[in-house]
Amino acid sequence: MKNLKKDCFNPFFSHIYVEKSVRNHARAQKILAEFPSAEIIEISYYKDVFCRSRQSHPIQHRTQKLILAARQGTLLYEGAPVCQSFGNQYFYYVSCAMNCIFDCEYCYLKGMYPSANIVVFVNLEDIFAAVEQMLEKHPLYLCVSYDTDLLALEHIIGYAQEWCLFAARHENLKIEIRTKCANRSFARSVVPLPGVIYAFTLSPQAVIEAFEHHTPSLTERLSCAGEMMRAGCPVRLCFDPMVYVPDWKQHYEAMLAQVCRMIDMERIVDVSVGTFRISQDYLKNMRRQEPDSAVIWFPFQRKDGYCHYPNDLMEQMECFLTEQLEEKISREKIFRWRM
């Protein structure tokens, strides 16, 4: 048992749960080949593992397991009211993977899902078919990396690349790949496509250190975003969620100064600005899971089932950043989320 003393937790993806129906699926086989020493546990349905009662997010996050499954039922969802549509009329998102390898204390996934383990749906072809069906009716703005961080999982599942190839074949499809990742190898090999927007979520380094565990630093994220822009990729910067910390003004000012030093602001597609807000039900779950997390124990205001910072503070924070951004880019490129 000497291993237990030294490093008590199993390594990430030490166990992979695989739905029987996808065991021989090509994507499942490819992913499993990445983990030759993992214990493979066959399951009937991913929810048998993912939706067990009384799971602990903080403990599972120390040693996340991978679940390979087939997505059934609804494959495309309409964008939620708390999400920014960037002026797109047909705003949808897909969930080809659930949960994230990063461990941000304020992440809504912790309130939405009963488990911290990662589910990857290997039947991406079915999602593509559903998207194509919708594209026959109207154009589509599709967020493919909402319930996960696809670029952070790219070396294992390669889905960002698959989405890029798919988007390249469909002119009336615009996809957003949102990330906190600094996947330099992806950035170096990326083929720029006008219909694929890479959206980097940015926070001051103090916020990253306090709440966004295991994520790349601000410098790393900006450097990756810069590299992708230089390669010709459309890049969006998301100052969303803005998180309250004492001295937030100084931190956000310093962050913006660094952004302007490292990024050619004239070449970015757009930016989003929004303070932290979350469904009341998710927040309740998160507080139960994380009783010692300052960021989610903030005394929020409630409105229509959503929790947000007090109106004054929300206004102050968003106006501050928006005004600063207006000095760097045109107003039309700034999308501020409003209740």
Add this chain to the structure above:
Amino acid sequence: MVYIFTALYCEAQIFIRQFKLVKNQENTWLQEFYNESAEIRLAVIGVGEIAAAAAVGSICALYRPAPGDLLVNVGICAHTAKNDGIFLCSKIIENATGKTFYPDMLYRHNFCEGTLVTGMLPWNGENAAPAGNLYDMEAAAVYQAGSRFFGPHQMIFLKIVSDHGAVGEVSRERVLHLMEKYQDCVLDYIGQTAAITQTGSCRRNSPHQEEERLVETICADLHCSKAMRDSVRHMIRYLTLAKIDYVSVIQDMYEKKLLPCKDKREGKLRFEEFKERLF
């Protein structure tokens, strides 16, 4: 606290001896042993799913396990091929219903891992071979009853192979021998897993006595209603977690005679003022 459940007394003996457990004489419906200082409670739950579920449910309802507690089910089992070995179960199938249960596999260990089938009757080697490679008569029931009180990260199922279908040959002496053979690795694993779980739980639920005293004083001086008291408590919780120096603001309010307040109306104003000074 570690709750150990074994089907047989001879499976429990290594724990009773090692942890110096004493019998709870007040418990007359099942054999229960404990050592409060070692934080171990053991129950001999009997053979079969119904006996196991009843006993686990009864013990857990009585003692109300905490988030840092562990449930451990240890005992002998059959194996479809092997005659020996110890297994940590990663999947448990209830034979009667086909339901499956998955304890979290969180910690490093040196055991083999396996799928365990729980049946109503002993596996005699002549029945159709069970879907898994291990076979017992309690684990699925222990999991189901235990899951009312424990999360999957708090449940451990360790099974020692006693036979491969020749249940009649498994004597009390053989069970004792097998338990003793594996006792070091079992005790080591339980001890260290319990320590990790307990440490995590203490860190997460550390008492905030000083904070609570302060909340009580402020609430009294603000003449808080129940709803306002909850708001104050929440605010202080947040300020403590965020390491914001609210104590000096409160002290300053006392020095300026803004606190204590004369009534609830003034209390509301002062609380708003307190928030404004902090944000």
